[in-house]
Amino acid sequence: MxxxxxxxxxxxxxxxxxxxxxxxxxxxxxxxxxxxxxxxxxxxxxxxxxxxxxxxxxxxxxxxxxxxxxxITGSQGPVGGQGPTGPQGPAGDPGEAARVLTLSASATVIRVSTRGQVLSGDIHLTAFRENIPSSVAVVWTVPSGVTLQAIAEQPDARNLLVGTVVSDDTEVTASATHEGTTYTARLSISKVYEASDPPRYLGM
Known part of the structure; x- marks a missing residue:
C-alpha cells in the first residue's frame, strides 16, 4: 500500500x-x-x-x-505563447480643461494720409478667456505714449486711441495670471499710408 x-x-x-x-x-x-x-x-x-x-x-x-x-525534474521549457488580451481597464479621470487667452481687434490697420492725418477711428480691443476665472484681471501692455481707454462694464475690453500711436507697428499685449501660470495674447497693429489728393486752386 x-x-x-x-x-x-x-x-x-x-x-x-x-x-x-x-x-x-x-x-x-x-x-x-x-x-x-x-x-x-x-x-x-x-x-x-x-x-x-x-x-x-x-x-x-x-x-x-x-x-x-x-x-525527477527536467530542463526549463520554452516560453509559452502570449496569453489573451485582458479586459479593458476603467476609464481614467477626466483631464483639466485648457486655459486660453486670445485677443481680437475691430481693426489691425491704422489708415494715415501722406500728410500725417489719421483717417481711421479708434480701435476696439477685446480679450477672450477660456477657463480663466473672471476674477482674474487682464493686464494690458502697449508701447510708451500709446493710450488704452477703459470701457465701462467691459473689464476685458479697451479702446486704443489711434491718435496716440506713433510707430508704424504697435504691439498690444493682454495677459492673465492664474494659479502661478501666466497666459498671454498678442496682437500687432500697423499703419498704412494712403496718398492724399493734391491741393486745388480756384482760378480768378
Missing amino acids: AVAIGQITIMDILDGSHYEDQYAANTSETAAPTSGWSSNIPIPQAGYYVWKRSRIAYADGTFGLWGTAIR
Whole structure:
C-alpha cells in the first residue's frame, strides 16, 4: 500500500518494512549528486535539477542500500505563447480643461494720409478667456505714449486711441495670471499710408 505524506512517499511492505526516499539537487542532467541528500524535496534554482533515491527501511530498524538515483525534474521549457488580451481597464479621470487667452481687434490697420492725418477711428480691443476665472484681471501692455481707454462694464475690453500711436507697428499685449501660470495674447497693429489728393486752386 502506498501512502502520500506531504512530499514523501512511504510504501508499506507485508512484513512491516517500507521504502524511504531522499532528494538532492545539482547542475548535472546525467550524474546524480554525491551529497546534499535529504528527505525534503528542494526547490531548484535556475540551472539545477532534482534527483531522488530510495531504499528499504526494514521493520527491525536496518536499511537496505540506496537504489540508483533518478532525475525527477527536467530542463526549463520554452516560453509559452502570449496569453489573451485582458479586459479593458476603467476609464481614467477626466483631464483639466485648457486655459486660453486670445485677443481680437475691430481693426489691425491704422489708415494715415501722406500728410500725417489719421483717417481711421479708434480701435476696439477685446480679450477672450477660456477657463480663466473672471476674477482674474487682464493686464494690458502697449508701447510708451500709446493710450488704452477703459470701457465701462467691459473689464476685458479697451479702446486704443489711434491718435496716440506713433510707430508704424504697435504691439498690444493682454495677459492673465492664474494659479502661478501666466497666459498671454498678442496682437500687432500697423499703419498704412494712403496718398492724399493734391491741393486745388480756384482760378480768378
